[in-house]
Amino acid sequence: MRRSISFILLLGFFTLNNSIAQIPRSNSNSPDKQSEETKYERYYEIVLENALSEYYENGSFLVDVQAEVERVLVASEYEVVEELPPLEIENLPGLPVIPPGLKATRTGRDSIKVTGFNSSFRLNQLTIRILIDTSYTQEDSEFINEMAGMVANADRFRGDIVTVERKIFPNQQRGTTLTATTKADTVFIGQSNDGVELAENKFLGIDWNNPKHLMYVILGLFILAIALLIWALMKRSNSENQDYSAVSEELKNLQASLESDERPKDELREFKNDKQAKFEEEKMFIINRTVSQPETIAKLIEDLINDNEDEGLVKAVRAIFSTDPKIIDVLQPYLDDKIHDSILFGLTNIETIPVSEKAEEVTEFKKKLLALKVSKNKGDDDNHLFEFLNQLTNQQLLHLIRGESDEMIAILLAQLSGDRSSFVLQKLDENKRIPIVLKMGKIANIPISIYKKVAAHFSHKALTVSDMKYVAADGVESILDTIDNLPVTEQQSFVNSIAEKDLNLAKKIRKYFVAFDDIPNVNDEILQTALEDSTTDDLIKALYNAKEPVKAKILSVRPDREKELILSELKNNQEFTSIEIEGAKKNILLLIRKVLKSRG
Structure with a gap:
């Protein structure tokens, strides 16, 4: 009996020991994520501070590193931790441990002991923020940004961020050079000549290294620019509202100077x-x-x-x-x-x-x-001042206006027929075309005396052209004739260009101008009256490939029999040349404009 009890107790004792052995022991060295992140942060801060100290003075920059790690699964029984031998290097990006002897050079901060990074964690992201003094230049800022990324082995694809911010550091003497540190191989910014540096930074009594002073300068320049812009707008407004008689006076003075240059001085004294x-x-x-x-x-x-x-x-x-x-x-x-x-x-x-x-x-x-x-007309010498222009070819006209001002060219073109003035305008530079057209619109304000002087100037000049009718009374009419001779597709854009420069002149032109695509907006009675003088052949050519609203508008004012004939011809898909279509459209537009002009 006693042997049985002893055997049971012995068996229970061994069973208890075996159960205790199966309970895992608590590991006091269990890795902590926060402490691991702190290791990385301290390590990279010290590495970056040492690197920056090689080039810049301590106390003029601050380094802050935020590390983010994530836990990884590692078979701990296979982990082997060995102490690394001492290293004789200054910096080595991406080290798994802080090398022995690597200490912070910044005063007031202690170095940390060599501690290996736990392999249960993996560095996921680095956020490096470096504050520098405002005395640093933009080149310094760019250099620090690049150097920090290289020293810390930052990986942009991993999500690492390196930022450099400029702040005003207290107790920093700006405008003077940086003093040397204890290291012999340190590279410094600045020069040894304090007087030269001070003169460069305080030009015209302004400290160019002081952001406040720079803000005042920028604000002053901005106010000056606004004032100049307002002055330019006021001057432009005054010049646009100025009576065209001032231009006439300028032309008069110009012609007088030309005449005075051509006459001998003794003639001036004698006459x-x-x-x-x-x-x-x-x-x-x-x-x-x-x-x-x-x-x-x-x-x-x-x-x-x-x-x-x-x-x-x-x-x-x-x-x-x-x-x-x-x-x-x-x-x-x-x-x-x-x-x-x-x-x-x-x-x-x-x-x-x-x-x-x-x-x-x-x-x-x-x-x-x-x-x-x-001539049978009385006063023929006044009415045919520019008759000599009819003897000139278009190419000779271009030679005649070469080197002339916009005002002189505008007066000359206003005397030509619409097709000739349109040809000359198309040959001119695009920047001069619209200003000349705008001045043509103000021809009516120029007195006949100025016409005589301008005609005299150009007639003298025409003598140099081998084999060289009317005086335009209304510049708007001259512009309309010019528009009529432009391609139909370009007429509307030409009028829009005039409106951008002179809205009042554009309103006068649009009173009698109708683009082909604007025919649907024309009054039915006006359109019907205008088309009475048109031919069915012209209507067929004009409506060939025209927009549906234009077709519907024109056909709505024509008799039913003619409407059916036009529709039948259009369905036959006849082939017309672009010249025929263009001519037919212009004929219809001229008829509409004639009716509009007759009704005022």
Whole structure:
């Protein structure tokens, strides 16, 4: 019995020991996530501080590192921890442990003991924030950012973040150079000459290293820019509202200066203002007639010489010399060769004529010219100031306006027909095109005296062009003629460009202007009246490939029989050239504009 009890007790004792052995023991060295993150943070802070201390003074920067780790599964029974041998290096990015002897160089902070990172955790992200003093330059900031990423072995794809911020550090002497530290191989920013550095940083009494001073400078420049912008807008508004008479005065002064340069000084002293004005006006009349009607002038000269060869030749030579010797080049194709050679010989060998005699010769020659009764209209000399332009080709017109101001070109183009002015405008630079059109719209405000001076200037200039009708009374009408000769697809955009520069002028133009795509907006009665003068053939061509609203509008005002005919022709898919379609559309637009103009 006792043996049985002893055996049971012995068996229970062994069973109890075996159960206790199966209970896992608590590990006091269980890794903690927060402490592991602290290890990484302290390690990278010390590494970065040591690296920055090699280049910059302590106390002018701060380093803060935030580490994030995550737990990984590791078979602890296979973990082997060995103490690493001492290292003789300064920095080595990505070390698994803090090397022995690696201590913080910053005062007031102790170094930490060598502690291995636990392999149960893995570094997931680093957030490095470095504060630097405002005395650091932008190049310093960029350098620190790059260096921190390299030293810490930051991985942007892993999510590591490196930021460098500039703050005002207390007890920092700005504007002076950084002093040397105890390390012999330290590189410093700045120069040893304090006086030179101070002069550079305090130019015009402003401390350029002080952010407050810089803010004041920027604010002052901003206020100055606003003031200049307001002044420019006010000046532009005043110039736009200014009466166009100022431009006329400018043209008058320009022409006066041109005339004064062409006249000898003795003539200016000899002539009074009224006689001088009459002399110039008569010369302008003869030159205009010579350029516009060279056959008439040539016939007059030949008649003078045929009536009395010697006396007539002398009068012809003196008249041409007194007006402008260059007109002989214009008359050459219309003169007999013998007469031309005689006049040219006389012009080459003639002596200087006093200005008073020149005036008499010009007056006498003008009387003979008027006696021919070339024009039946009274005041023909005023109404045909620019008639000489009809003798010029389009290419010669481009040569004629070369080097002229926008005002002079605008007056000249206003005298041309719509197709010719449109051709010249399209050849001009795009930046000059709209300003010239805007000035054409103000032609009505220019007095006839300015027309005479401008005509005189261009007629003199036309003499240099070999083989060189009307005065436009309304610049808006000239612009409308110009628009009519533009392609239909470009007319609306052209008017929009004018509206961007001069809204009032655009309103005047739109009063009589209708784009082809705007036909649906035209009053039915006006459209019906306008299309009464159109042909069915024009309507078919104009509506070929036109937009449906345009087709519907035009067909709605036509008789039913004609409507059916037009629809039938359009369904037959006839082929029309682009020129035919363009011409038909322009004819319809001209008819609409004619009705609008007749009704005011």
